[in-house]
Amino acid sequence: MSKGSLYLYAVVPSDTGAPAGPGLGDRPVSVVTSGRLGVLVSEAGDGPLQVSGANLRRHQQVVEEAHRATTTLPFRYGVVADSERALVESFLEDHAELLASKLGDFEGTTELRVTARYQGDAALRELLETSPRLRRLRRSIAGRPEAATYHARIELGEEVAAGLAGLRERDSAACSRLLSRRARLERPLEPVSQEQAFRAAYLVARGELAHFEAALEEYSREQQGRLDIELTGPMAPWDFVEMDRSDLEASRRLTTSGHKGRWAS
Amino acid sequence: MATTGSLTRAPRPSSLADVLDLILDKGLVIDAYVRVSALGIEVLTIDARIVVASVDTYLRFAEAVNRLDLSTTETQGIKGLSQDLSRGGAEGKTEGALEGAKKAIRGGGQRSEERSGARS
Structure with missing residues (x-):
C-alpha cells in the first residue's frame, strides 16, 4: 500500500487492468480497489502540481486509454488523495453506492x-x-x-x-x-x-x-x-460525470451512520 | 483527423484550449480528502471563458460588417474580413490558444461569475 498522496485519473470497475501508458511525471499508473470499484492512480510526488500542457495531456491520455477498454468516470485535472487509505475509506467506501450506480449509468456509453x-x-x-x-x-x-x-x-x-x-x-x-x-x-x-x-x-x-x-x-x-x-x-464522459457537493453529501448520509468529523464542507 | 464533406473528425480534443476546457473544467472533483492541488488552477479555469458582450467586440463586428461587400462585383475588403473572422478559429487550433482565450475574456462577464459562483 502506498503511503504517500495519490494523483487520481478516473473511477473504473475494480476488474480494470492498469493502463500501459505512464502517468504524470512518467510514474506508473495502478488501480486502487474497494469492492466493485477501482480508481486509476499514480504517486503524486511532493509539491503542488503544475498546470502544463504536458501534464494535462498525460492526464487525458491515461483516462482515454482506460476508456477504450472499460467504463470510466474521469476526474478533473489536479485531484489528489492524501493517501491510499483516505481514498479507499473516505471516497470509495463512503460513496460506494453512488459511484457504482454512476458506473452503471455510463456502462456501454x-x-x-x-x-x-x-x-x-x-x-x-x-x-x-x-x-x-x-x-x-x-x-x-x-x-x-x-x-x-x-x-x-x-x-x-x-x-x-x-x-x-x-x-x-x-x-x-x-x-x-x-x-x-x-x-x-x-x-x-x-x-x-x-x-x-x-x-x-x-x-x-x-x-x-x-x-x-x-x-x-x-x-x-x-x-x-x-x-x-x-x-x-x-x-470518456467528461462533460457528464459532474457530481456536485449535494450528491456527495447525500451519498455520505446514505452510506455512513454518524459523521466521522473529517469531512470539511 | 479525417474529413467528409464539411465534417471533420478528431479522436480527442487536440487544441490546448479544448484540452483545458475538458480537463480543467469537467470531470469529477471532490473536496476534503481528495483535494485539487494545482498551482493557479482556479485562475486558469475562470480565464478560459469567452465573454461575448464588450465594446471591443462590437467595434470588431462593425468593422467586419462595414468591410463586407454585398455586391460581389468588388472584392475589396472580403479577404481582410475572412482573415479577421478566421483568426479566432485558427487560434483555437494552436498551442497559443490559451492566450487567445484569455484575451477574449477581458471585460469580466456574467458567465464567468455564474460559473465560479456555481462552483463555490
Missing part, C-alpha cells in the same frame, strides 16, 4: 463533442441579407471618418452580436433536433471563440455510434458552404 463554426463571412452575410436595419446602419457609417461614427459603429456591432446570437440559437436547435434522438444525454457547451456557431456534448451508446455519426454527416452535407462541423471522440 461514450462521449462525442460537436463543434460548429461559421465558414468565413457566411454568418455576417446572412445577417445583412435578412436585416434591413443592419443594412441601414451600415450605410449610415460608410465613408464617414471613424471619430464621427463611434456610437453608430457600436450600435451596428450590438445589432450584429444580437443577430449572431439568434442565428447560433437557431442553428444549435436544428442540429440538436437531429442528434438528440441518437443520444442518451445532450449538454450544450459555451462557445470558446466568437467564430463558433455552437458546441454540444452527447453521451451516446456505443452501439448507436454509427447512427449518430450518419445523422451528423447528413447535417454537415446540408450545411456545406455555411458551417464547418467537427466531431470529437469517442472519449
Whole structure:
C-alpha cells in the first residue's frame, strides 16, 4: 500500500487492468480497489502540481486509454488523495453506492463533442441579407471618418452580436433536433471563440455510434458552404460525470451512520 | 483527423484550449480528502471563458460588417474580413490558444461569475 498522496485519473470497475501508458511525471499508473470499484492512480510526488500542457495531456491520455477498454468516470485535472487509505475509506467506501450506480449509468456509453463554426463571412452575410436595419446602419457609417461614427459603429456591432446570437440559437436547435434522438444525454457547451456557431456534448451508446455519426454527416452535407462541423471522440464522459457537493453529501448520509468529523464542507 | 464533406473528425480534443476546457473544467472533483492541488488552477479555469458582450467586440463586428461587400462585383475588403473572422478559429487550433482565450475574456462577464459562483 502506498503511503504517500495519490494523483487520481478516473473511477473504473475494480476488474480494470492498469493502463500501459505512464502517468504524470512518467510514474506508473495502478488501480486502487474497494469492492466493485477501482480508481486509476499514480504517486503524486511532493509539491503542488503544475498546470502544463504536458501534464494535462498525460492526464487525458491515461483516462482515454482506460476508456477504450472499460467504463470510466474521469476526474478533473489536479485531484489528489492524501493517501491510499483516505481514498479507499473516505471516497470509495463512503460513496460506494453512488459511484457504482454512476458506473452503471455510463456502462456501454461514450462521449462525442460537436463543434460548429461559421465558414468565413457566411454568418455576417446572412445577417445583412435578412436585416434591413443592419443594412441601414451600415450605410449610415460608410465613408464617414471613424471619430464621427463611434456610437453608430457600436450600435451596428450590438445589432450584429444580437443577430449572431439568434442565428447560433437557431442553428444549435436544428442540429440538436437531429442528434438528440441518437443520444442518451445532450449538454450544450459555451462557445470558446466568437467564430463558433455552437458546441454540444452527447453521451451516446456505443452501439448507436454509427447512427449518430450518419445523422451528423447528413447535417454537415446540408450545411456545406455555411458551417464547418467537427466531431470529437469517442472519449470518456467528461462533460457528464459532474457530481456536485449535494450528491456527495447525500451519498455520505446514505452510506455512513454518524459523521466521522473529517469531512470539511 | 479525417474529413467528409464539411465534417471533420478528431479522436480527442487536440487544441490546448479544448484540452483545458475538458480537463480543467469537467470531470469529477471532490473536496476534503481528495483535494485539487494545482498551482493557479482556479485562475486558469475562470480565464478560459469567452465573454461575448464588450465594446471591443462590437467595434470588431462593425468593422467586419462595414468591410463586407454585398455586391460581389468588388472584392475589396472580403479577404481582410475572412482573415479577421478566421483568426479566432485558427487560434483555437494552436498551442497559443490559451492566450487567445484569455484575451477574449477581458471585460469580466456574467458567465464567468455564474460559473465560479456555481462552483463555490
